[in-house]
Amino acid sequence: MSIPLPVFVAIPLVTAFLLPIFGSFGKKGKAAATLLANLATVGLLVICVGSVGQSRVYEVGRWPIPLGINLVLDGLSSLMLLAVSIVAAAAMLFGVKYMEQYTAKPKYLSLFLLMLAGLVGVTLSGDIFNLFVFLEIASIASYALVGFGCGHEELEASFKYMVLGSIGSLFVLFGIALVYGNTGSLNMAYIAKAIAGTGMNVGLGFALALFIAGFGLKAALVPFHAWLPDAHPSAPAPISAMLSGVLIKVLGIYALARIVFNVFGITTAVGWILVVLGLLSMVVGAFMAIGQWDLKRLLAYSSISQIGYVVLGIGLGGLIIAQAGDRLDPQHLTWASLAILGGLFHLINHAVYKSLLFLTSGSVQMATGTRQLKEMGGLAERMPVTRAACTVASASIVGIPPFSGFWSKLILVIAAVQAGFYWIAAIIVFVSLCTLIMYLKVQRYVFLGELPEKLQQVKESPCSMLVPLVFLACLCVLMGLLLVPSMKDNILAPAVKVLTDGVTYSMSLIN
Amino acid sequence: MAYALCFLLFMIGLYCAAVKKNMVKIVIGIMIMEYAVNLFLIMLGYRSGGQAPIVGRGDIAGAGGKVLDSFINTSVDPLPQALVLTTIVISLGSLALMISICIRTYEKYGTFDITEIRRLKG
Numbered sequence: 001m002s003i004p005l006p007v008f009v010a011i012p013l014v015t016a017f018l019l020p021i022f023g024s025f026g027k028k029g030k031a032a033a034t035l036l037a038n039l040a041t042v043g044l045l046v047i048c049v050g051s052v053g054q055s056r057v058y059e060v061g062r063w064p065i066p067l068g069i070n071l072v073l074d075g076l077s078s079l080m081l082l083a084v085s086i087v088a089a090a091a092m093l094f095g096v097k098y099m100e101q102y103t104a105k106p107k108y109l110s111l112f113l114l115m116l117a118g119l120v121g122v123t124l125s126g127d128i129f130n131l132f133v134f135l136e137i138a139s140i141a142s143y144a145l146v147g148f149g150c151g152h153e154e155l156e157a158s159f160k161y162m163v164l165g166s167i168g169s170l171f172v173l174f175g176i177a178l179v180y181g182n183t184g185s186l187n188m189a190y191i192a193k194a195i196a197g198t199g200m201n202v203g204l205g206f207a208l209a210l211f212i213a214g215f216g217l218k219a220a221l222v223p224f225h226a227w228l229p230d231a232h233p234s235a236p237a238p239i240s241a242m243l244s245g246v247l248i249k250v251l252g253i254y255a256l257a258r259i260v261f262n263v264f265g266i267t268t269a270v271g272w273i274l275v276v277l278g279l280l281s282m283v284v285g286a287f288m289a290i291g292q293w294d295l296k297r298l299l300a301y302s303s304i305s306q307i308g309y310v311v312l313g314i315g316l317g318g319l320i321i322a323q324a325g326d327r328l329d330p331q332h333l334t335w336a337s338l339a340i341l342g343g344l345f346h347l348i349n350h351a352v353y354k355s356l357l358f359l360t361s362g363s364v365q366m367a368t369g370t371r372q373l374k375e376m377g378g379l380a381e382r383m384p385v386t387r388a389a390c391t392v393a394s395a396s397i398v399g400i401p402p403f404s405g406f407w408s409k410l411i412l413v414i415a416a417v418q419a420g421f422y423w424i425a426a427i428i429v430f431v432s433l434c435t436l437i438m439y440l441k442v443q444r445y446v447f448l449g450e451l452p453e454k455l456q457q458v459k460e461s462p463c464s465m466l467v468p469l470v471f472l473a474c475l476c477v478l479m480g481l482l483l484v485p486s487m488k489d490n491i492l493a494p495a496v497k498v499l500t501d502g503v504t505y506s507m508s509l510i511n
Numbered sequence: 512m513a514y515a516l517c518f519l520l521f522m523i524g525l526y527c528a529a530v531k532k533n534m535v536k537i538v539i540g541i542m543i544m545e546y547a548v549n550l551f552l553i554m555l556g557y558r559s560g561g562q563a564p565i566v567g568r569g570d571i572a573g574a575g576g577k578v579l580d581s582f583i584n585t586s587v588d589p590l591p592q593a594l595v596l597t598t599i600v601i602s603l604g605s606l607a608l609m610i611s612i613c614i615r616t617y618e619k620y621g622t623f624d625i626t627e628i629r630r631l632k633g
Contacts, residue, residue: 143605147612159609167528167544177555180591
C-alpha cells in the first residue's frame, strides 16, 4: 500500500498544532500530549520503514508539475526519512522523563514536532523554494529549542545560532532568486534541464557559491562551524540528539548534495571544494574535540569531525565522476559509487550513534547534575545500562569491528585507495585515531576511575529513558547488516544511484 | 544597475550583521539582508508598463481559447510576488523570535553589547 506523500509531513505538523491545546488541561492534558507526540513519531517511523525502496511523485493540489508544488520520494529521500524517523522516535521517548525538569513541556513537544515536520518536508520537496520554506520551519523551531532552558548560556547560544542560521538561510534564498531569474523555473528537474541546455553563466555560478556557503553554514562545515559547539550543548539532550543526529545532515548535507548533484551537475571544481571542506572539518573538528572538558561540547566538536567524513565521501564520488567526464567507464563509476556509498552509509550510522551518545550524555547529566568531565568518574557500577550503551556508541564512532562505524570508514578508505587518493585514505585513518583518543577520554573520566564523594547517591535513569538507549545501541550493532546484498540493494544502492546519475536522474523525472 | 544596488543593500546588511556589537543592530542588519533579497525577487518579475497577469475576455482569441501573444508579452510575472509574500511571513516569524531572545538576554545580562555577553567561548 502506498501512502500519499503529504501524510509524511502532515502527521508531525498537525500534531504539533494540536498539542498546545492540551497544555491548558493540567496534568492529565500533559500526559495526553506526551502520549500523542510519541504516537506521532512512532507512526512516522512505521510509515517511513514501510515506504523504503519505493519511489513516486505527488503533485500537491493536482497542479501539473512545472506549475505547482510537488513532493518526490526516491532512494535518497527514503534513506534520509529512515534516519530522521528513527532518531526522532528515540529522542521523543527519551524526552518523556528527561523533560520533566523543564516547565512548559507541551510547548517543547510542539516545537519538536514542528522541527520534525520541517525535516521531513526538506527531504521530500521537489522544488527549491518549497525546500527553503521547510528549511526555515525546521531552523526556526530549532533556534527556539536551543534557547529552551532560558538560562544565560542557552540564550547566548541561541542568539549566535540564530544570527548565523538566518544568514545561511538568506544566502540560500538569494541563490534561489538568482536561479529563478536565470532559468525561469523553481522545479529542480526543470532547472536541471535548463542549466544542461544553456550551460553555466556568471549568475548561476554565483548562485552555486551562495548555496554552498548557505548549506555549509547549516551543516557546520569547518569555516562555517562557529555556532555548533555552542548551540548543540545548550539544547536539552533529546534536542541535541536531533540537532547533531539529523538536523545538520538533512538541512546541510542532503540539501547540498541534492542541489549540487541533481540540479547543477557536479564539476571538478565543486568536487574539490567538497573534498577540501570535508577534510578540513574532519581534522579541525577532531583536534578541537580532544581538548574539551565539557562532555556535550566534546560530542559537538566530534559531530563536526564526523560530518566531514560524509561530505568527503560524497565529494570524492562526485570528483571521480567529474574527472572522468564523458569518458566515464564502469570502473570509475564503481569507485565513485563506492565513495558515495561510504558517505551515505556513514551519514546514517552517524545519525544513530551520535544521537545515542547525546542521549547517554543527557542521562549522565540528569543523574549527576554536571557536564564537566573532571567532576565525574566511576559511574560504571552506578549506571550499567547507560555505560553499556555509551561504550557501544563509542566503539561504533571509533570504528571497531563489527560495529557500524567500522564498515562505513572501511568503505571510504577502500574507495580512496582504489581511486588513487592515498593521502586521503591516510587522513581518514589518522582522524580515526584522534576519535579513539577522545572517546577513551570520555570512557576514562565518566565511567572509570573513582566515584567522587558528591556522586555517591547517583542512580540509574528511569526505564523509559533506557529503552531508547538500548534500541539505538542494538541498531549500532546491527547496522553492519545493511551491507548484506539484499538489504543494500533495497536501502543504500537506490540512494547512491540518485547521486551518481546526477542531472540525468532529474531529466528522467520529467519524462 | 538596479540589481547592483540590490546587491549593495545585501552587502550592507551582511556588514552590519557581521561587524556591529549591539544585538539589536545585528537583527536590523539581518532584516536589511532579507529586504534586499525580497526587492531582488520583486524586480525579477517587474516589467515597466506591464499589466496585471489576469486573463480578461479581450485577451483570448479564436475558438481554441488561446491567450494572445500581446498579453503574454506585457503581463507581469506573478510568481515572485507570491514568493515574496511567503518570505515576508517567514521573516516575521524569525524576527519575532530574535527580538524576544534579545529581550530575554537583556533581562539576564542588563546589556545588548555582545562583547560583554560572553560566557561561551568558541
